[in-house]
Amino acid sequence: MSLLIDSVSKRFGDVQALDAISLQIEPGEVFGFLGANGAGKTTAMRIVLDILRPDSGTITWNGTLNTELPRETWGYLPEERGLYAKMTVLEQLVFFAKLHGVKPRAAERETREWLERFRIPEYADRRAEQLSKGNQQKIQFIAAILHDPLVLLMDEPFTGLDPVNAALLKEAFQEMKDRGKTLVFSTHQMETVEELCESIAILDRGRVVVGGSVRDVRRSTGRQMVRVAVQGDPEIAWLGTLDGVHVTRRGQDYVEAEVAPGHDPGSVLRAALSRGCEIRHFEMADPSLEQIFIERVGQIDMSERTLAPKAAHA
Amino acid sequence: MKGWRTLFPNAWYVAVREYRSRCRSRSFVIGTILLAAISFAATQIPVLIDISVSTSETRVAVVVQASDMPSDSLALFDATLNGQSTDPNAHKDFAISWLPGGDATAAQTDLERGKYDVLLIVDRDAASDLRFTLRTDSPRDGRPVQTITNALVSLEIEDRLSRSGTSTAALRAPFSLTVASVTGTSEQTNNLSSEISTGLLSTGLIVLIFMAIVTYGVWVAMSVAEEKGSRVMELMLNATTPLQMLTGKMLGNGGAGMTQYGLILVAVIVGLVAQGPIHKAVLGSDAGTQFGGLSPAVLAAFVVLFVLGFTLYSLLYAALGSLVSRQEDVQSATSPLMVLIMLGYFMSVFGLQAIDETWVKVASFVPFFSPYLMLARVSAGHVEPWEFGLAVLLLLAAIVVALFVAARIYSAGVLLYGQRVSLAQVLRAARVSR
Numbered sequence: 001m002s003l004l005i006d007s008v009s010k011r012f013g014d015v016q017a018l019d020a021i022s023l024q025i026e027p028g029e030v031f032g033f034l035g036a037n038g039a040g041k042t043t044a045m046r047i048v049l050d051i052l053r054p055d056s057g058t059i060t061w062n063g064t065l066n067t068e069l070p071r072e073t074w075g076y077l078p079e080e081r082g083l084y085a086k087m088t089v090l091e092q093l094v095f096f097a098k099l100h101g102v103k104p105r106a107a108e109r110e111t112r113e114w115l116e117r118f119r120i121p122e123y124a125d126r127r128a129e130q131l132s133k134g135n136q137q138k139i140q141f142i143a144a145i146l147h148d149p150l151v152l153l154m155d156e157p158f159t160g161l162d163p164v165n166a167a168l169l170k171e172a173f174q175e176m177k178d179r180g181k182t183l184v185f186s187t188h189q190m191e192t193v194e195e196l197c198e199s200i201a202i203l204d205r206g207r208v209v210v211g212g213s214v215r216d217v218r219r220s221t222g223r224q225m226v227r228v229a230v231q232g233d234p235e236i237a238w239l240g241t242l243d244g245v246h247v248t249r250r251g252q253d254y255v256e257a258e259v260a261p262g263h264d265p266g267s268v269l270r271a272a273l274s275r276g277c278e279i280r281h282f283e284m285a286d287p288s289l290e291q292i293f294i295e296r297v298g299q300i301d302m303s304e305r306t307l308a309p310k311a312a313h314a
Numbered sequence: 315m316k317g318w319r320t321l322f323p324n325a326w327y328v329a330v331r332e333y334r335s336r337c338r339s340r341s342f343v344i345g346t347i348l349l350a351a352i353s354f355a356a357t358q359i360p361v362l363i364d365i366s367v368s369t370s371e372t373r374v375a376v377v378v379q380a381s382d383m384p385s386d387s388l389a390l391f392d393a394t395l396n397g398q399s400t401d402p403n404a405h406k407d408f409a410i411s412w413l414p415g416g417d418a419t420a421a422q423t424d425l426e427r428g429k430y431d432v433l434l435i436v437d438r439d440a441a442s443d444l445r446f447t448l449r450t451d452s453p454r455d456g457r458p459v460q461t462i463t464n465a466l467v468s469l470e471i472e473d474r475l476s477r478s479g480t481s482t483a484a485l486r487a488p489f490s491l492t493v494a495s496v497t498g499t500s501e502q503t504n505n506l507s508s509e510i511s512t513g514l515l516s517t518g519l520i521v522l523i524f525m526a527i528v529t530y531g532v533w534v535a536m537s538v539a540e541e542k543g544s545r546v547m548e549l550m551l552n553a554t555t556p557l558q559m560l561t562g563k564m565l566g567n568g569g570a571g572m573t574q575y576g577l578i579l580v581a582v583i584v585g586l587v588a589q590g591p592i593h594k595a596v597l598g599s600d601a602g603t604q605f606g607g608l609s610p611a612v613l614a615a616f617v618v619l620f621v622l623g624f625t626l627y628s629l630l631y632a633a634l635g636s637l638v639s640r641q642e643d644v645q646s647a648t649s650p651l652m653v654l655i656m657l658g659y660f661m662s663v664f665g666l667q668a669i670d671e672t673w674v675k676v677a678s679f680v681p682f683f684s685p686y687l688m689l690a691r692v693s694a695g696h697v698e699p700w701e702f703g704l705a706v707l708l709l710l711a712a713i714v715v716a717l718f719v720a721a722r723i724y725s726a727g728v729l730l731y732g733q734r735v736s737l738a739q740v741l742r743a744a745r746v747s748r
Contacts, residue, residue, distance in 0.1 A: 046729070049551075049552050051551045051552065051729070052729065071552060071553065071554075071555075074552060076548075076549070076552040078545070078548035078549060078552075079548075080545040080548055081545060082544045082545030082546040082547070082548065082549065083544070083546060083549075084331075084335070084544070084546055085544060086335060086338070086339070087331075087335065095327065095331055096549065096553055098323075098327050099324050099327055099328075099550075099553035099554055100553055140549070143549060144549075
């Protein structure tokens with residue numbers, strides 16, 4: 001009972017877009033695809049949707065191959081947004097719903113209901129070209145869910161949304177999750193992932209660098225982060241001298257340090273107490289997804305992701 | 315390909331959407347109105363020609379100063395100039411003002427003022443023969459002057475005979491005239507006018523097919539490129555299969571094209587039917603319209619070849635349209651197809667002149683050319699039923715092959731974005747796409 005991506009590979013010419021990726025996405029969970037541009041997120045989604053065929057590997061949903069599944073299993077919000085410019089919102093939403101097998105009358109009722117939910121019922125008879133980008137995106141989201149799909153695949157759904165609309169979309173996500181849908185989306189916004197996702201996979205150049213529940217991924221390094229603030233000593237110079245502790249950041253209010261795998265973060269607290277410090281703040285945490293992302297993706301090859309050095313002028 | 319089982323209703327929904335959005339577009343509405351108006355006007359050209367002919371009559375003033383003119387001279391003159399028509403409303407090339415004992419000087423003034431085109435003065439010379447004096451600015455070897463000169467010969471002869479005592483009634487008695495072919499059979503075997511009308515008909519029907527493929531095939535390509543350009547394609551790809559989309563686009567755009575064609579045809583038929591009444595209203599006489607050589611069999615062959623030909627070509631248009639992401643690039647992407655279409659068209663134009671040549675016969679079975687050449691052969695009436703059947707079967711087979719090829723190119727092409735997609739790239743992508 002899950003969406004299983006089993007060693008899927010895909011090559012476009014000289015580019016290995018996907019290199020034997022395997023993932024398991026549980027039904028009813030919110031799953032995040034993370035990766036830089038060109039990591040293979042969109043290709044992976046298209047292959048799951050059977051828009052593209054993989055060179056090797058299989059996709060199954062609850063044991064059925066994706067090539068055998070009815071198309072209405074999936075709801076898809078593509079990264080490249082597009083609607084029929086000259087058609088009205090209602091017309092095209094009903095059109096898409098009908099293509100997915102929804103009866104015409106039910107399609108119109110559902111459409112009006114969702115427009116109501118998104119607080120844009122007055123847009124039903126407007127042409128798509130008359131809508132703002134944010135509102136077009138809402139229409140596209142409705143197009144993806146109108147036929148009540150079991151699995152929703154969304155490519156960068158939050159890109160280009162203002163905070164208000166992003167909050168609206170997050171609420172809709174929650175509702176789909178409450179209805180028992182499986183949600184898969186790609187993004188490069190780490191905060192959104194930490195806020196919404198139960199599981200993630202970080203992709204880099206067609207490979208899954210790390211995957212699993214957000215908790216497991218954050219713990220995957222074995223390192224822990226500690227944040228300490230001591231009264232009267234903003235620098236806490238002794239912190240870096242402790243065994244297995246490495247200061248990563250000195251903030252205004254606290255000092256952040258990494259505790260290497262196999263070392264007890266509690267030793268930092270004990271060291272502080274033994275030095276007689278007056279502790280104002282002590283926090284233990286797993287590394288953030290952003291740290292892990294930069295670390296995991298960065299350690300493979302950073303050269304293409306940073307600006308090349310400025311050419312020296314004589 | 316699992317698409318076969320589930321072609322409908324999605325292909326139908328796509329077709330309806332394509333049809334509606336095409337028919338609602340401004341270019342469609344304006345284009346249809348304009349073309350219908352032009353077609354209607356074109357059907358009135360024969361009427362216009364008749365009108366211009368009817369207004370160009372030659373006005374002849376005849377001042378008769380000669381005495382003892384035969385009593386029916388005017389009737390003879392009129393009949394020779396205008397022909398012997400019993401219809402009082404029939405158009406006359408010459409308007410005759412017969413002025414017995416008239417004043418030559420006054421008539422001369424009227425001539426100079428433009429009241430007449432020709433002034434004819436008739437008197438007798440010393441030998442009592444009729445003497446004619448013709449004043450006109452129309453060319454001496456022009457048709458009006460020639461005709462009048464011929465009429466004068468008749469008048470002169472009749473006058474001389476009448477003076478010699480021969481009864482003019484005997485002169486007017488009808489005589490026998492037979493026109494036969496060289497070999498002596500009474501009917502000529504080659505009916506020139508029907509030959510010409512058959513040729514015109516085949517050319518007309520071939521042009522109809524050619525225009526439909528060129529115009530409406532491009533619509534299919536345009537609509538594919540448009541969807542790709544606006545990126546709706548990505549939504550569509552999840553909602554439908556390439557085969558459903560291809561079929562729907564073909565049906566929708568083809569249907570819109572047929573609607574436009576139908577409306578233009580209605581304008582033409584209305585124009586042809588109206589020819590008579592308009593002719594009557596303007597000119598006071600009726601004119602018949604002829605549809606020569608359009609038999610039900612030719613019409614049926616036309617419809618079959620039209621539909622199949624359009625289907626085959628629009629599949630290829632859809633495939634080529636999927637290779638570009640902007641509508642502006644459609645023209646250049648579809649130019650190879652244009653060459654193929656033009657080739658078939660010109661082959662049929664030359665083929666009509668040599669309908670029984672072997673190369674015409676062979677080419678009339680080749681799927682891309684058969685819509686033109688088989689039609690040409692059918693309308694010329696030089697074709698066996700099995701030949702037509704074979705051409706249709708081959709065309710159908712080509713459509714099935716084209717459907718698979720086009721669906722592959724299409725499903726690969728629609729996901730390729732970029733300025734220039736090479737065919738090799740597409741074929742490579744097509745190999746692995748669904």
